[in-house]
Amino acid sequence: MVGMGVPFSEPVLEDPVAERERLLEELALAYRLFAARNWGDLGDGHITVRDTEKSDHMWLLRFGVSFDQATPEDMVLVAPGGSATHRDGRTADINITAHYIHHPLHDARPDVGAAAHTHTQWGTPFASERRLFEPISQEATMFFENHALFDDEEVQILSDDGGKRIAHALGDNRAVILANHGLLTVGTTPADAVGWFLFMERVAEAHMKTRDAKPISAEGARIARDDLTSFEVGWQAFRWAVMRHLKN
């Protein structure tokens, strides 16, 4: 990938204010990328990023903004109790389900800086099969022993308790399939989480399109996974997708 416009690693700014601004710009791009894939057209889905100073607070897109119109100014800060404020301090509206699902994830995993979830063309149908991925494609190996199934009856998350059970199912993994619902990924930043989400949707598509797939061995899957994830693969995929789908 060298020399083709995608750097090797993710920039991190030491100044928390500057880093917050960078992350909120990235978060807006992440929402726009969802829109470019025709995801979230019905307002479904959410992407969050942890605040750089208040580690128990997170940012997301305020309620009522089409994902393709998302800007850093549209991001609102959500407190641990679920109340949200605009950047100027005014009270803001959010999709409260985003709080129920994402807050427990950020709370349970200090390494999780961002989380992404929406209902996709292939991920949601696959989630109705209530099973894990098999290592049937290159990208699928990234998720080998690295994703989980939230095998639950709660498809409409109604409280923190549902989010806590999702966080418990996720464990130390990169992703979780929400049964009869959709896909969810976590990462260090919005770019990282959404890059993994792009791969996860591709893996779900492979599972839904094959009729008699033959997975590779566990040993082969581990070798491929360890190589594919030995660099910032999620962030790089995000940059590629931004170049391809977002012209600004």
Ligand SMILES: [Zn+2]
């Ligand atoms: Zn959902």
